[in-house]
Amino acid sequence: MAVKEENEITVKVICQKDELLKCLIKEGFEAGRTFSLDDYYFIPSSLDIKNMSTREIIAKAVIIRYIVNEGKVSQKITFKIKDIAENGDIISQRAINCDVYNIDEAKKIFEALGFHEIMNIKENDIIYSKNGFELAIKFIENSDILIEIETEPNTEWDTIEKIKTRLSQINIPIDKDKYFIKKAEDELNKILKN
Numbered sequence: 001m002a003v004k005e006e007n008e009i010t011v012k013v014i015c016q017k018d019e020l021l022k023c024l025i026k027e028g029f030e031a032g033r034t035f036s037l038d039d040y041y042f043i044p045s046s047l048d049i050k051n052m053s054t055r056e057i058i059a060k061a062v063i064i065r066y067i068v069n070e071g072k073v074s075q076k077i078t079f080k081i082k083d084i085a086e087n088g089d090i091i092s093q094r095a096i097n098c099d100v101y102n103i104d105e106a107k108k109i110f111e112a113l114g115f116h117e118i119m120n121i122k123e124n125d126i127i128y129s130k131n132g133f134e135l136a137i138k139f140i141e142n143s144d145i146l147i148e149i150e151t152e153p154n155t156e157w158d159t160i161e162k163i164k165t166r167l168s169q170i171n172i173p174i175d176k177d178k179y180f181i182k183k184a185e186d187e188l189n190k191i192l193k194n
Contacts, residue, residue: 006150006151006152006153007090007091007092007093007150007151007160008090008093008148008149008150008151009090009148009149009160009163009164009167009179009180010138010146010147010148010149010179010180010181010182010183011146011147011167011174011175011176011178011179011181012144012145012146012174012175012178012181013137013144013145013146013147013172013173013174014173014174014175015173017139017145019173020137020145020172020173023171023172023173024128024135024137024172026171027130027170027171027172028130029128029129029130029135030128030129030130031126031127031128032126032127032128032129032134033069033070033126033127034070034124034125034126034127035067035068035069035070035124035125036067036068036122036123036124036125037065037066037067037121037122037123037125038065038066038067038120038122039063039064039065039066039120039121039122039123040063040064040065040066040103040107040117040119040120041058041061041062041063041117041118041119041120041121041184041188042061042062042063042064042107042110042111042115042116042117042118043057043060043061043062043115043116043118044060044114044115045114045115045116046114047060049118049192054185054188054189054192055084055182055185057118057188058182058184058185058188059082061118061184062077062078062079062110062115063077063078063079063080064076064077064078064100064103064106064107064110065077065078065103066103074099075099075100075101075102075103075106076097076098076099076100077097077098077100077106078095078096078097078098079095079096080093080094080095080096081093081094081095081096084180088178088180088182089160089179089180090160090180090182118188118191119184119187119188119191121140121141121183121184121187122140122141123138123139123140123141124138124139124141125137125138125139126139132155133149133157133166134149134150135147135148135149136148136149136150138183140183140187143186143187143190144181144183144186146181146183147172147174149163149167151163160179164179167179
């Protein structure tokens with residue numbers, strides 16, 4: 001089992017894929033590794049979601065992940081714990097991960113424990129970098145394009161404020177009013193509205 005404690009910001013891209021990629025190249029970023037995520041969100045069947053906010057529902061979710069990273073497949077169970085300020089900023093977060101050998105069997109275990117799948121989010125990512133500064137470009141299937149940047153301990157980008165400052169210096173079309181887009185909450189909101 002692994003615990004990851006870096007914080008991150010996630011911003012929404014406000015242009016189409018082709019324009020974004022041209023901007024990144026113009027800014028001197030180079031494409032690197034690619035990976036895809038197929039995330040299945042499971043929540044306890046006992047939750048009365050009609051009386052809960054989306055954030056409260058996601059806080060109870062377990063994610064069963066199928067990851068393809070440079071052709072190598074890994075499967076894991078992930079539980080995220082986030083400390084979110086009233087204004088929506090993520091103050092801190094950590095993810096607890098456990099590798100599994102078969103996500104279909106992991107799903108069956110959680111179903112037997114009284115959980116059910118509430119949503120599935122698929123994305124394809126490309127890491128773009130320049131001078132050690134990495135942007136994970138996230139193409140969410142049938143949804144938004146996001147950019148995620150994680151804090152890096154012992155680097156010049158070890159805090160959220162330093163990342164915000166650096167990102168504001170890059171000429172790419174993003175929504176600079178929201179630095180903490182919560183992908184799972186946004187996608188679940190869309191599902192619950194339907």
